[in-house]
Amino acid sequence: MMRQIWRVMAASGGMRRALALAVLVVMAGVGLLMLSGWFISAAAIAGAGAVFDVFRPAASVRGLALIRTAARYGERVLGHDATLRAVAGLRGAVLAGLGALPWDAMQRLRRGSALSRVVADTDLLDGLPLRIVLPAAAGAAVLAASFALMVWLADWQVAAWVVGCHLIATLAAGLWGLRRSGQVAAGAVAAERAFRSHALDLIAARDDLAVYGQLDAQIDRAMQAEARACRANAVLEGTERRVAMAQELARLAAMAGALVLGAQAQLSPAIIAMCFFAGLALAEATAPMRRAVADWGRIRDAASRVAPMLGRPAARIAPPQPALPLIVDGIRIGPGQMLGLQGRSGAGKSTLLSQIAGLIPPTAPITLAGRPVQDWSEAELRAVLTLVPQRPALIAGSLRDNLALADPAATDARMQRLLDAMRLPYPLDHRLGDGGQGLSGGEARRLAIARALLRKPLILLLDEPTEGLDAALADVIMREILLISCDISVVAASHRPCDLRAASAVIRLE
Template structure:
C-alpha cells in the first residue's frame, strides 16, 4: 500500500485535499459542539433571568461563530469534493502510467504469457478501482484520526480527561473493533467476489460471441446455467459484504450510544458536584453525538476494501518490477555466434528451411524469448541465456511476423523507438520502406492493431521502427512476406543499407530475402 500511495500522492493537490477533508469534519464536529453549548447556555441564562436574577449573556459572538463554522463547513465540503476528486483522478493517471511502465519492464517470457485482456484490465480496471484508496480509506481515515485527537484535547481541557477519554474512547473502541473485523471479512470476500463477477462476464461474453456454435452443439442451456450460477454466487457474496457493513454500523451506533449515555451520566454528576458548568456538560453530550460523523465513512471503507485490496495486490506486483538500466554501448555492434556460425558487423545470416522447420523458433531463441535448448548462441562474450533481460532488450531487436502497432499516428508509432528522431529522419525511413504514398504521411491515423494498413504495410512500419532504434543486432522474420519480388528486393536493399554496421539475421524461405546473406543455417 505504501508503494502505491507514493505514486498516487506525488502531487501536492493530495495534501491539500487531505487538509480540506480534516477541515470538513472538524468544522462539522465543532459546529454541533458550539451549537449545543450556545443553546444550553442561552437557555440557562434565560431561566436565570426569568427567576429574577441579573444575567449578562453575549449572543453575538457565539452566533457569529456558529454561522462562521457553517460557512466554513460548506465551503470546505465543496473544495474537498472538487480538489479531492481532481487529485484522485490525477493520481490514477500517474498510477496508470506507472503500471504501463511496470508491464513494459516484465521479462519477455512473462509478457508472452500475459494475454491482452488481462493486461488491459490491470491497467484500466484495477487502477480505476484504486481511486477508492484515497477517497474511501486514506482521506477519511486521516480526517477521523486528527479530529478525534483534537476533540480529546479540547474536551480534556474543558471538561476533564475522564469525560474526554470516555467520549473519544467509546468511538475509537467501537470503530476499531468493528473495523478490524469488517476489513478482515471484506478481504476474505473480495477475491471470491471478483472471481465470481469475472466468471459471469466470461460466460456471458462467450454466450454472445459463440451463440451459434453453442446452439449447434446443444450447449446453450449449459452455458446459460454456468453464467447464472456465477451471477448467483456473486450476488450471495455481495449480500455478505452488505451484511458486514450493517454489522459495522450497528457496533458504531452502540459505541455512539455508550458515549452519549456516559456523557450524560458523567456530566450530570459533575454538574451536581459543582465541578462543571451545565452548558459545558451539554456540549460534551453533543460532542459524543457529533464524533459519529468522523467515523461514519468506515462503513463504505469496509464495503470497498475487499476489491481495493485485490486491485492493490495485482498493481503492486507490477510496480515491483525493477526499472531497466540503459547500457551506454547499446548501439555498438555485438558479434553473434549461432551454432558455430559467426556473424559480424555488416554481415547477414540467412536462416532457411521449409514451413514448420523451426525458423521462427530459432529467431526466438536468439532473441532470448525461449530457452536455446542446447544450441550454442553467444552475443558478444556471453551466452544469450546469461544476459540480463534489460540489457538484452537494448542490444537486440526482433521484428516478428505478427507486428504490434498502437492506435495513433504513424509518427507516434515510429517515435516509440526513436523519440528524438527528426521529421526528416521519420519521413526518410517511411520512404525507404516504400510507405511515402500513404494518405496523410506521418499524420496518418491508425486504429488499434494498425488498421487500415495491410499486413505487408504494417510489417514495413514495424521494420522502420526497428531500424530507427539502431540496435546492435537486428532479427527479421519473413520481412517481405506477401510483397511482390521487385518491391521485396527494394525493401531488403534498404534494410541492408540502414543496418550495414550491425549483424543482421533473416529467417525466410524467399530467395529475395536471402539474396544479401553472407552465411546460412539450413533447417530441415
C-alpha cells in the first residue's frame, strides 16, 4: 500500500535531490559540532606558545557552517517543491481513478467522500516524503557515516556506543509510539472526517435544518465530533512527547558513554571531546521520529483509502470508432436520423437511454456498428456518444467554463452561436453558482445540450430536452438541435409527441 503510493509520488521527480540535501544538512551539522569540539579541546591542550595550526580548523568550521546554511535553504526549497509536485501527481492519480469508476459506483459515491479523498487524504500523504521517507533515509545515512568516521578517528567501541544509543532508543521508542499512534489516529481521522461532514451539511442545508428544528442537533453532532478529535489528538501529542523524552535520555547516555569509553580506551582529550559532541549532534538525525510517530497513523489511514483508487486504470479518451448504425431492438438509425422514445412518465424512457449509453446492462438488443453495446469499453463509448440527462451537471463558474468541458479549444464565437441557438440570452462570462444556480431548469438543460453539441458526438442522447418549455420554444429548440446535428444520430426521449415529429422511428414504451 505505502509502496504503491510512494511510487506514484516519487514519479513526480525531485526526491533524490531533496534526500541528498537532507543528508548534507545533517552531516554538516554533525561535522560542525565534532570539529568544533575537537578544535576547542586541542587548542586548549596545546596551550600558549605551542605550535598549533588554527587556520585550517577555523576555516573548516566556517565552511561547514556555510554549507549547513546553504544546504538547509536548498533542502527546504527543493524538498517542499518535490513534495508539492508529488501531492499534485497523487491527486491527479486519484482523480483519474475516480473518473474510471463504473457508473453505478460513481453514482453511489458521495460528493463529500470524493472531495475528502482528493483533498484531505492527499494532503495528509504529503507527510510520507516529508516526515517519514526522507528523514528516515537521511538519518540512516548520517548514522552510518558517523559510525565509520568515529571508528576511523577514535575507537569502534566508542562509535558503537554513541551510534547504538541513538539507534536503539529511536527504534524502540518509535515502534512503541507507532503502534500506539496507529490505534488512536484512526479514531482521530474518523472524528475529523465526521466533523467536516457535519459542518458541510450544516452549511448546505442550514435552512432545511432550521425549518425542521434540527439545527441545534446538527451543531451538537459537529461539536461532539470535534471534541472526539481533540481528545485523540491530545493522546497523540502525549505519545510524541514520550518518544522525545526517550530520545533525549539516549542522547545523554551517548554523551556520557563517549566520555567513559574514551577514557578507558586512552584516547586523547580532543578525540574524546569530538565523540562527546557527536553524541550531542546525532540527535538531529533521529529527531524526526517524534513527529513521524504522531503523523504515521493519519498517513496510514489516508493511504488505506487512497491506495485502492490508484490501482484502477486511468480513463483515457479513445479515438472515435465507427459507431453507426445504431440498432435498438431491431430499429436501425443512421447519420442524420432521429429515434424517438415516447411514453408516460416512469415508462422506462430514461432507463433505455442509460442502456444505450452503456451505463446499465441492456435488456433489449442494442448494437453500435454491429457490436453489442456491452462489448464496448467505457473509453470507447464516451468517445462516440453523449448523454444529456434530465438533471444535467453544471459547475460553478462562467458559461464559458461549462461549455469548455466539452471542448477546451472551442472558440468564443462557436460557443456563443450555440448559446444563441439554444435561446440562452446570456454572454459567455455570465456567472453561475454551485450546481448551475442562476439558471432555471429549462435553461440548465439547454446549456447542457449546447455543451453536448459542442462536443460533436456521433450519437446524441437527449432525455426530455424540452421539459418545462412552452410549445413554441420547444419546437424552436428541437429544430435547432436537428439542424446542428444533421450528420449524427439523435435519440430523444419525450412524452410530448411534438418533440418527435422529425423522428425516423419511434419506440413507444408502456
